[in-house]
Amino acid sequence: MVSLTVSLVAFFALIAWGFVFARPHGNPMAREIGDPRLRGNNLLDRVGLAVIIGDPFEHGAQGVDVFERADRAKAYLRRIVALTGAVQMGNNYVLEIGTTRFHVRDRYVRRLQGVSDPKCEYEETCFCLPYTRVPTAEQIATALLELANNPALFGRWSAQIGAVKADGEAFART
């Protein structure tokens, strides 16, 4: 009986040992980097007092349901709509920059150059974020933010040259 008890105690001690030492790197904060593409940077060492965190919402698969993610994406879209001065009209977000008007909606952008010119016609292109999957609201937010800063991006997108960074440079992931 005594040997059985000792064995059980040893068994549970081993399990507890496994839990304690299975944590990678020892520093729990270093595991909280939200984007795996930043892992390995060891930012705590490099930035000194920088703190790497992840808020409770970031662990999508573990803690955030689909509706919460969608709400957060929409909240961010609302912020960017306000920042860029865009106006929501149904499913479209209308952004005016000078005499150019953009209508941004899910995966499509229309451009009207020369708003006051009755002969001017809309041009349309579709768009996507090729290297990252994000909610629709954040795709629209990305397009609004980029167009507000660089309206010429519409021409780059419609030229179908592949991924284009916000500054207009082509980008290919290596």
Place this chain on the structure above:
Amino acid sequence: MNARIVTFSSHGNTTLFEYDPASADMDEVNKVIAEYEAKTGAQPFDMATGERIKKVTRQQNEVLMVHPIAGG
């Protein structure tokens, strides 16, 4: 108050990292951002103004890394 670098992801928006702007090594912050841009093509925007920025300074409290777009 900590400053934070965020990006859009399949989880909604994601905080990449936070730092104390008063004491952090901003050169290193910018190096990490440059590496992230090299890997993903994402570029930093100041969420206070909505403008693209070339370098993050201690004045920015929230920076959004905006990913490239492809048209079709």
